[in-house]
Amino acid sequence: MEAYSEALRGGILMGVASWILLAGAGRVSAVSTITSGVLTSRRQSSLWRWAFLIGLAGGGALFAWLLNAPHVPLRSSLMLVPAGFLVGFGTVLGSGCTSGHGVCGLGRRSQRSLLAVLIFLVTGVFTVLVVSLMPPAEWWASLVMEGLQWLFRR
């Protein structure tokens, strides 16, 4: 239970931040939408997005240092590249991520966001399940090697 108190306080802070952005600047704090907006919008209209992202990245580094946040790399780079691409593609296609649909969308009582949240939660659960049941990378590597050997022997 105690571990969850940090989680709860962190979540409340995130909610407060979203509230500040809404009431203060009239924007929704959907990180994926803000980021993709930076990529595709004109410079002038994106200044607020840069400000938000700089606050996010700068603050993230500062608080990680202040709070001594551990960071254990969980996945190999080989998996992070396709995963990153999928996250980027999926969040823009689906117009949101955990902050956009999850925090803000649900806060706005959006049915669309509720559906999106349910879908990506279920998909995430399913993905973790499948990955845990799959053979390790070495098994796949040896399979590829055998396939290549067979190919070149012909």
Next chain:
Amino acid sequence: MSASITSGSTSSHATRPVRSGAELVISFLAGFIFSAGLVMSGLTQPEKVIGFLDIQQMFAGAFPGRWDASLGVVIGGAVVVTLVGFALTPYASARPWFGRSFSLPRHERIDARLVLGAVIFGLGWGLSGYCPGPALASLLTGQIDTVIFVMAMLPGMWLARKL
């Protein structure tokens, strides 16, 4: 905490100058506080996310086993605040404190893009334990894996915008 009420005007024609400097400051502040929440809640650690999504952990010993409900608690806490905040903010009739107007997404219908996008996002999220927020929050911490993730994420975003 409510946005200032103008004289009932909802047009985009500003009746007072847009204080864009203040808008930038508030945007920065929001990102800053958001990052504090992310780091404090532990969501910048992929194992927290994977731990939540890994339902097999629920069966490791007596229920709920070793399942980490943190992500649920975080989102729950955040949504309680936004439910109240968004309900109290009169975005249909007023103006934000510093911006020109409220720019909320129009309520678009539920379509294939939404569903497909959510599935694809869920896939990448389940594979890595990262979503855009935590990844960007950790971008400057010197961890190479978040840099790799973000560098792969940006082209994905760009491509989806083009489609």
